[in-house]
């Protein structure tokens with residue numbers, strides 16, 4: 031049996047400032063070493079000041095993953111030398127001397143599979159090493175140093191790499207839904223894995239760039255271990271790095287594992303008391319969970335389970351849904367968002383570029399339901415609104431999308447079609463199943479504006495006469 | 496002009512114009528020039544800025560503009576407290592040319608009250624030592640006899656106040672570093688309660704126990720400085736949000752009716768006979784002033800030196816690991832070194848005492864030894880705190896000699912770290928427990944060397960402590976420094 035555990039690092043990107051100073055938590059796209067101060071650069075004499083909001087956000091993750099939050103949380107220093115670490119220690123949390131990390135012993139059920147969460151800890155992100163190819167130099171950018179990071183450690187409860195991927199997708203949706211992180215920002219969510227086969231030794235896998243790659247890396251490693259064991263060769267307990275170019279895991283020097291981090295309590299940050307009332311307040315502030323949301327969509331509005339699934343797990347679109355729907359048009363709004371809008375904008379960048387508003391979607395849904403617009407024309411209108419941000423009325427006028435449901439006009443068009451398509455008419459008289467071809471011709475002539483039901487009605491009448 | 500007046504006296508005269516600040520500062524700079532080659536208190540003297548600032552303050556006084564309550568008082572600052580624009584070396588090669596981009600909170604508070612930072616003073620490298628001999632820039636010497644050590648690690652602070660090179664100084668006290676030089680140089684030195692004074696800008700050595708402390712010639716001066724530097728600081732999460740207290744108000748209230756416990760472990764075996772006699776005379780004086788003195792046993796004190804060096808070294812090993820010469824430091828070629836070799840080469844430039852404590856600290860924190868040493872030391876610390884809590888149910892203050900021995904000769908104990916460590920036995924109790932303690936100059940020995948008496952009070956009872964210290968200090972008649 032394969033056992034896989036994960037260590038996920040998730041930046042709290044929704045915070046204004048870093049974990050221990052007032053520098054910006056959003057360090058991306060800034061000139062190197064411009065987002066630093068004496069505290070995050072670890073200058074002599076500087077002291078960390080705990081960002082209480084980061085504690086709240088980390089507590090939200092803990093609650094969302096069913097973890098217990100202790101009454102006191104504390105910080106430790108993890109001592110090791112590395113150029114991206116300004117103080118040569120990382121301020122993190124540590125449970126060896128009693129639980130003081132923000133969460134422990136949680137559980138989340140995914141597709142019927144229970145995944146236990148061992149611990150959740152709040153810590154600072156190190157800086158970044160930048161390799162300058164030409165000059166052979168290794169440069170350090172401390173803009174990221176001190177960014178609030180939550181580490182989530184699972185028990186080795188996964189049995190397949192695929193379960194891992196499903197879990198990570200759910201986790202990404204979850205942190206986005208509770209508003210603590212944008213997991214799709216570059217480097218915002220990083221995963222290390224550990225994997226063992228049967229009673230074999232555990233192998234750690236590090237340096238995996240993306241969610242897709244962790245599945246591949248685990249898959250490679252699982253196969254490697256299985257084939258070793260089949261040949262009677264024991265698996266070595268070690269750390270292996272994912273080699274992205276060669277798509278294999280490679281053994282790292284074993285010395286690294288023997289590192290002794292010499293944990294010591296961080297006396298500059300007093301123990302934080304977490305009162306029950308504060309936890310209750312945080313619980314109240316937590317947005318509705320994805321599971322609860324999905325259930326509400328199905329039960330209250332009769333939205334099909336599959337649509338509700340897609341809608342509830344995406345914070346951006348579920349927010350848009352909440353703003354645009356009413357009791358009457360909810361189903362139609364959900365339909366517009368999940369079948370049409372989602373295909374225009376599935377990435378973060380594209381979502382940000384959308385010019386469409388809740389108002390647009392609401393009126394579009396109403397117009398379709400009131401038969402003022404066919405679904406087909408609705409699609410065109412949506413596309414135009416996404417691009418221009420113009421109102422539905424303007425778009426309908428400029429694209430001439432008004433619904434044609436008056437019988438005379440449709441009859442005229444059908445007469446034209448009958449002249450042009452004699453063969454098809456004969457065929458349709460013989461075999462009524464081919465009538466759709468003629469409907470399509472009518473639609474093309476009216477640019478999709480003809481009411482499908484009326485068109486079919488008239489067509490049938492004319493064919494049988 | 497008498498440079499030996501108290502800071503309080505200076506303020507009252509400068510305020511009304513009977514002292515010219517410029518003249519006083521100029522005379523002080525002359526004095527520094529004169530005595531520095533004998534005592535070596537300073538690492539940096541800020542001649543130009545000090546004089547310019549003095550002129551500016553004189554002008555403000557004359558034109559009746561608002562002036563800060565220090566009125567241009569020249570103050571020296573231990574060189575492990577950051578000063579924007581002035582070097583902060585920690586007496587280490589590692590920071591030989593380091594200029595902090597910001598002021599420590601205590602420094603900015605002094606500046607905003609128009610104190611003049613006249614210079615930065617010597618210390619044992621990164622404040623690790625009890626004699627100021629472990630300075631990269633060479634030892635400071637005791638103004639009472641320049642062959643003798645001035646105590647430490649805030650030796651430069653003690654010397655500069657004692658040798659009339661400034662009116663007051665800020666030191667830092669991790670295991671007695673303010674009180675030891677106060678005692679050896681015959682000045683007053685206070686280690687405040689942990690959390691009363693901001694540590695922002697104090698270069699960390701053992702951050703769970705150290706505090707910035709004022710040193711001056713009178714108890715009132717120390718109270719005056721404490722008024723300025725104490726209080727909550729948003730840059731230091733360990734400072735306490737207390738109501739502000741005026742420590743100078745009612746300072747002469749006396750100690751009649753107060754109870755004082757004599758710590759038996761600090762006055763017995765291994766304590767110099769002259770120091771014991773002086774302590775007994777201090778106790779008699781306090782009794783004459785109406786205090787009741789009883790013996791108190793704190794047996795955890797016997798383990799305090801071991802616990803202190805375990806905890807302080809452990810914290811030092813972590814705090815000092817940032818000095819890897821990657822981001823700031825001294826000229827150092829990178830050619831031919833891979834990362835680990837570079838780090839160890841850079842760190843070989845720490846002095847012997849710092850190296851010793853970092854090695855010791857890394858050892859006691861390492862896997863397999865943490866429980867045996869570090870956790871055990873923390874248990875001793877908790878025990879000391881518990882015994883003190885018990886004691887303060889019975890008494891208002893505790894008393895002991897500040898140092899168990901008289902000042903000794905430069906070089907005498909430098910090769911015997913254990914012996915040196917043991918001289919801290921009376922002071923470290925206050926650091927491990929966080930309580931305040933003050934050293935009061937009390938007598939001069941037959942050999943002409945100062946003896947200080949130490950008083951302790953419960954946490955955040957500085958006001959009461961300063962009243963007792965004031966009363967005891969008033970009973971003394973000490974000669975002028977023979978320099």
Ligand SMILES: [Zn+2]
Nearest residue numbers: 051053067070
């Ligand atoms: Zn910063």
